[in-house]
Amino acid sequence: MLLRMDFASETPIYLQIRNQVVQGIASGALQPGERLPTIRALADESGINMMTVNKAYQLLKQEGYIETDRRSGAKVAGGVRLEPGGLAPRSREALRLIASEAKIAGLSEDQFLQLCAKAYTSGEEERP
Amino acid sequence: MLLRMDFASETPIYLQIRNQVVQGIASGALQPGERLPTIRALADESGINMMTVNKAYQLLKQEGYIETDRRSGAKVAGGVRLEPGGLAPRSREALRLIASEAKIAGLSEDQFLQLCAKAYTSGEEERP
Amino acid sequence: MLLRMDFASETPIYLQIRNQVVQGIASGALQPGERLPTIRALADESGINMMTVNKAYQLLKQEGYIETDRRSGAKVAGGVRLEPGGLAPRSREALRLIASEAKIAGLSEDQFLQLCAKAYTSGEEERP
Amino acid sequence: MLLRMDFASETPIYLQIRNQVVQGIASGALQPGERLPTIRALADESGINMMTVNKAYQLLKQEGYIETDRRSGAKVAGGVRLEPGGLAPRSREALRLIASEAKIAGLSEDQFLQLCAKAYTSGEEERP
DNA sequence: GTGGTCTAGACCACG
DNA sequence: GTGGTCTAGACCACC
Numbered sequence A, B, C, D: 001m002l003l004r005m006d007f008a009s010e011t012p013i014y015l016q017i018r019n020q021v022v023q024g025i026a027s028g029a030l031q032p033g034e035r036l037p038t039i040r041a042l043a044d045e046s047g048i049n050m051m052t053v054n055k056a057y058q059l060l061k062q063e064g065y066i067e068t069d070r071r072s073g074a075k076v077a078g079g080v081r082l083e084p085g086g087l088a089p090r091s092r093e094a095l096r097l098i099a100s101e102a103k104i105a106g107l108s109e110d111q112f113l114q115l116c117a118k119a120y121t122s123g124e125e126e127r128p
Numbered sequence E: 001g002t003g004g005t006c007t008a009g010a011c012c013a014c015g
Numbered sequence F: 001g002t003g004g005t006c007t008a009g010a011c012c013a014c015c
Helices: A013-027 A039-046 A050-063 A089-104 A109-122 B013-027 B039-046 B050-063 B089-104 B109-122 C013-027 C039-046 C050-063 C089-104 C109-122 D013-027 D039-046 D050-063 D089-104 D109-122
Strands: A066-069 A073-076 B066-068 B074-076 C066-069 C073-076 D066-068 D074-076
Touching (some): A013 A050, A013 B089, A039 A050, A050 A073, A089 A109, A089 B013, A089 B089, A109 B089, A109 B109, B013 B050, B050 B066, C013 D089, C050 C066, C089 D089, D050 D066
Antiparallel strands (some): A066 A073
């Protein structure tokens, strides 16, 4: 599980970390219970400020994706169930917006759902 | 087509405007060729600064959603076809992230696709 | 010689008129001494404001491209020799800027000159 | 790399900044990877408003000439390859117009190409 | 420290 | 009356 930062991107670095961890969990690259690198370690090897990495970990913890143990550091949470409805309201809203863009771009519902299915299955099986 | 701003939101106001216009076009509330309110008009009635509205319009124009006629003002572009693949790379990436979140939240592919379908059809037929 | 306006363009309409007349003269579509349409006529058939057409004609006259006669209207000037150096300073400057863009885009001098030659010969022989 | 503004010019200040940066890159005065002055710094030393400088930087970023690193600031992009054809459509059009002006001014194709070659090589080797 | 965003005014080019 | 541009200040997110 190697993080790749894009310092020229408009999405903040702490969010890039958060997003990559989330996708790592979803893809199976990060297994439940697996230990994440130390804040210091990750900061050093990526050239990122420790404050930034800390912010990302705080966010991931708050969202329930990881758990932090004072002794052993951070590890991937097991059996995460975040929202009762299944998806955070913010993500629902983002999904509605993307659907609107797709509709304007001329995609039919079927075509859009194919893209969605592709997005769902794309991150799978990175560990063969 | 009335815009509702959330000044407490963390998404910038100019993006809120942009997003609502996009969703308005997708839902049919804004028809191709229809004129948008003047920058000044929208600014006045919303209590937003002109520059902010201007920024939103510039973005929408740049993305091809609206066109500004030198004589009159801004109007919804007709027959928008933005990306060859159908969806902007940024939106594809956002979709992949949402799919990851859904997967971790325990949604099966079918459940996720139902959410996507709902997002696609949710904004329809505001004008019966 | 038909003018085509782009009301969504960012170049002012009066400049679009001016530019098309200039290109018309260069291509031979407009011959020296040939009469241009009346301000009113051009305004009517194009849906442009008379003030705008007038502004374009004033500019063309000031630059020496056309001559206006109170009786017969405007006509293309004959044997135009504008700048001693050959090109207006403004156009020289624009050319330098374009050359810079070309250089950054990776074009060699030869490639750039091929583009220039193409631009020079492109507008020719519209009247076979 | 010092910028010189002409406040009396009819070309907007933000475009003057943009153009000078482009010419600076082409001439080699600005090397790929080199850091550009901060928005605030440039605004202060030039007596220009921050927002204006910001607009210029946004444009340069959008055109791919510079990149903004979240950590430090703006720097010249390396290995810029913007348009597949080599030159932006807008610049092609401008070039055609200049060629027309040259033709009317009585310049032969060779004379025009000499001007073009001069424009291409004029900004070179400011750093011996 | 940086850029991103927003405000409240103003002037001008354009049509 | 329209958008385009600019100013002088301010707050905030990010690093």
